[in-house]
Amino acid sequence: MSVKQIIDECERLFNDLDFSYVKEWKKRTGKKAVGFMPVYVPREVIHAAGMLPVGIMGGGADLEIIKGDAYFQSYICHIPRSTIELGVSGKLNVLDGMLFPAICDVIRNLSGMWQMLFKDKYVKYLDLPQNFDKTIGGEFYKFEMRTLAEDLAHLGGEPVTADHLNRSIQLYNDNRRAIADLYKLRAEQPHLVMTSEAYLLLRAGIVMDVEEHTQLVRRYLHDVTKEKRHKMDNIRVVVSGAFCEQPPLALIKGLEQSGCYIVEDDWVLGARYIEGDVQLAADPYESLAQAYLFHAVANASKYEDQHEKGAFLVDQVRRLKAEGVIFCAPSFCDPALLERPMLADALTREKIPYTSFNYSENTGQFSVFKEQTGTFADSIKLWGHS
Ligand code: SF4
Numbered sequence: 001m002s003v004k005q006i007i008d009e010c011e012r013l014f015n016d017l018d019f020s021y022v023k024e025w026k027k028r029t030g031k032k033a034v035g036f037m038p039v040y041v042p043r044e045v046i047h048a049a050g051m052l053p054v055g056i057m058g059g060g061a062d063l064e065i066i067k068g069d070a071y072f073q074s075y076i077c078h079i080p081r082s083t084i085e086l087g088v089s090g091k092l093n094v095l096d097g098m099l100f101p102a103i104c105d106v107i108r109n110l111s112g113m114w115q116m117l118f119k120d121k122y123v124k125y126l127d128l129p130q131n132f133d134k135t136i137g138g139e140f141y142k143f144e145m146r147t148l149a150e151d152l153a154h155l156g157g158e159p160v161t162a163d164h165l166n167r168s169i170q171l172y173n174d175n176r177r178a179i180a181d182l183y184k185l186r187a188e189q190p191h192l193v194m195t196s197e198a199y200l201l202l203r204a205g206i207v208m209d210v211e212e213h214t215q216l217v218r219r220y221l222h223d224v225t226k227e228k229r230h231k232m233d234n235i236r237v238v239v240s241g242a243f244c245e246q247p248p249l250a251l252i253k254g255l256e257q258s259g260c261y262i263v264e265d266d267w268v269l270g271a272r273y274i275e276g277d278v279q280l281a282a283d284p285y286e287s288l289a290q291a292y293l294f295h296a297v298a299n300a301s302k303y304e305d306q307h308e309k310g311a312f313l314v315d316q317v318r319r320l321k322a323e324g325v326i327f328c329a330p331s332f333c334d335p336a337l338l339e340r341p342m343l344a345d346a347l348t349r350e351k352i353p354y355t356s357f358n359y360s361e362n363t364g365q366f367s368v369f370k371e372q373t374g375t376f377a378d379s380i381k382l383w384g385h386s
Contacts, residue, residue: 022094022207034096035097037099038055038269039301042148042288043270048158054207056092057079057203058083058245059085060362061363063082078360079106098121098124111123122151128302142289145288162283171214176271179271181221185225187264196256202267203268206270233381234256237325238325239264240265242329245361255373258373260376264316269297274292279291306342325347327343
């Protein structure tokens with residue numbers, strides 16, 4: 001399989017709103033599949049129950065919204081409309097359940113709507129802790145995960161034993177390492193690993209079986225280093241704010257074409273939410289809770305002290321020798337847009353240039369964004385700041 005074939009396959013999965021991969025997986029294994037919304041769920045628990053975790057990242061750029069708009073007011077983001085559209089049009093019938101992790105009121109409301117609309121499906125609002133004391137938030141989160149595991153067993157999955165869960169953690173550790181290697185190679189040689197390719201690989205990973213996906217990423221890493229790709233006179237940037245509703249693929253390509261090497265980003269963040277390995281242990285729920293509490297990346301859906309806001313982003317910029325930040329968030333996304341001024345203040349204090357724009361998953365016009373980020377790149381090349 002060439003790099004092109006790997007990426008073509010990932011793009012096929014990305015565009016497939018009929019979720020043929022999931023249908024085929026269920027037919028082949030006779031098991032069930034459970035969907036989840038951004039940003040993060042402990043996929044290890046779903047996997048340990050013998051089920052396929054399936055990331056639902058909205059409907060993307062091409063889905064026509066016929067009924068979804070009728071469920072929401074005007075001034076909110078786009079992802080709940082397209083997710084409802086997918087649901088009421090039957091495209092998510094292949095899923096036996098849906099998880100809605102705590103991130104914002106929109107997702108919370110969507111979980112309630114899902115319960116009313118799809119009464120025959122398992123629905124859980126996964127309440128992630130915002131208290132990072134392991135005796136409080138940790139215990140709460142362990143209880144949430146155990147409840148999820150019991151629910152999934154009741155739904156027809158396998159009982160989640162410690163052995164099963166440790167095995168799943170091991171497989172997701174392998175996957176996290178492969179993705180970390182992908183991001184490392186992109187940061188070191190961004191002309192080699194195109195961001196649009198890295199993005200499609202990540203998107204494939206939220207649908208595919210975890211072992212199959214790890215192999216795919218490893219094969220890409222092996223093959224791409226043999227490709228001859230030219231270096232461009234691009235600046236190095238970090239993209240921040242796209243952790244939930246995803247930018248259109250054409251927008252991601254447009255950022256690269258405007259003179260920016262993206263060396264860090266936060267899209268499909270659930271796949272990279274935990275840094276490093278989750279420990280294998282007698283109580284694997286404890287390990288997952290510790291990983292969530294102490295080794296999760298900073299993001300707008302997770303509580304941070306005011307004085308810490310922006311430190312993670314500044315560190316990314318410094319560590320990866322980035323020359324600027326592009327704040328790129330969904331329109332009307334409260335978590336991202338409320339956090340942005342605090343992140344921008346931290347960058348200003350450190351004299352790190354940034355530019356900002358908002359998108360929607362179905363944004364169709366990219367020339368304005370390309371001109372903006374192209375001008376940002378030019379100003380950094382000319383003067384070292386915007
Ligand atoms: S895009 Fe933002 S506001 Fe909309 S569901 Fe996601 S986190 Fe919530």
